[in-house]
Amino acid sequence: xxxxxxxxxxxxxxxxxxxxxxxxxxxxxxxxxxxxxxxxxxxxxxxxxxxxxxxxxxxxxxxxxxxxxxxxxxxxxxxxxxxxxxxxxxxxxxxxxxxxxxxxxxxxxxxxxxxxxxxxxxxxxxxxxxxxxxxxxxxxxxxxxxxxxxxxxxxxxxxx
Numbered sequence: 001x002x003x004x005x006x007x008x009x010x011x012x013x014x015x016x017x018x019x020x021x022x023x024x025x026x027x028x029x030x031x032x033x034x035x036x037x038x039x040x041x042x043x044x045x046x047x048x049x050x051x052x053x054x055x056x057x058x059x060x061x062x063x064x065x066x067x068x069x070x071x072x073x074x075x076x077x078x079x080x081x082x083x084x085x086x087x088x089x090x091x092x093x094x095x096x097x098x099x100x101x102x103x104x105x106x107x108x109x110x111x112x113x114x115x116x117x118x119x120x121x122x123x124x125x126x127x128x129x130x131x132x133x134x135x136x137x138x139x140x141x142x143x144x145x146x147x148x149x150x151x152x153x154x155x156x157x158x159x160x
Contacts, residue, residue, distance in 0.1 A: 009094070013081060013095070013096075013099065014079065014081050016139055017079070017081050017099065017101055017131060017139060018079060019139075020039055020131060020139050020140070020141065021076060021079075021101070021103065023035070023039055024036060024039050024074075024141070025073075025074040025075070025076070027039070028063070028072065028074065029072050029073050029074055033060050033063050033064055034060070036059070036060070036063070037056040037057075037059050037060045038056075039140060039141055040056055040059055040140055040141045040142070040144075041132055041134065041140045041141070041142040042055060042056060043055055043142075044056065044059065044140070044141055044142050044143065044144070045142070045143045045144070046058070046059050046062075046143075046144045047144070047145045047146065048145075048146040049146075049148065065159075066157055066158060066159065067158060067159075068111045068112075068157075068158040069111070069112060069113045070109060070110070070111050070112075070157055070158075071109065071110050071112060071113060071114040071116060071119075072107060072108065072109045072110075072122075073107075073108045073109075074105055074106070074107050074108075075105070075106050076103045076104060076105040076106070076127070077103070077104055078102070078103055078104040079101070079102075079103050080101065080102040080103070081099050081100075081101050082099065082100045082101075082102075083096050083098075083099060083100075084096070084097075084098040084099060084100055084130065095133050096133065097132065097133055098130055098131065098132050098133070098142070099130070099131050099139075100128070100129070100130055101127075101128075101129040101130070101131055102126065102127065102128055102129070103126070103127050103129075104124065104125070104126055104127070104149075105123075105124070105125050105126075105127055105146075106121060106123075106124050107121070107122045107123040107124075107125070108120065108121055108122065109122035109123070109155050109157075110155065111155075111157065111158050120152060120155060121150070121152060121155075122151065122152055122155035122156065123148060123150070123151050123152070123155075124148075124149045124150040124151075125146050125147055125148045125149055126146075126147045126149060127144065127145070127146055127147075128144075128145040128147065129141055129143060129144050129145075130142050130143040
């Protein structure tokens with residue numbers, strides 16, 4: 001990225017970030033929780049509502065411990081990518097070490113196996129993420145905060 005014009009570097013960074021977010025949604029919506037947690041750093045912080053999880057195994061357990069089959073589809077828009085202000089380090093190729101990513105997500109969900117005729121929006125939320133450029137040359141989510149905007153409690157995941 002070092003020798004690229006700024007506009008191309010910015011577009012490449014957005015594309016890389018978009019790929020991580022798209023992979024998260026795809027893997028989650030298709031029940032591949034091993035792939036979901038690989039998108040996070042080992043010690044990632046995941047906060048949603050009053051729930052605070054630390055690390056890949058805690059994040060995976062959030063999904064695998066549900067006693068009822070759940071079908072979801074996630075979409076997002078409004079992608080914002082900014083450099084982390086306190087981070088002056090960069091990878092050898094000029095990539096920042098961390099970026100702050102903000103987006104708005106819509107989660108269609110039902111507590112049943114697909115296909116389902118009665119489905120609706122469970123949640124609209126703002127996601128506030130920090131992505132870290134890792135030693136294996138991949139972006140991973142090191143912090144995710146889900147801030148609900150609209151919610152339909154009748155479509156919430158069944159727990160315990």
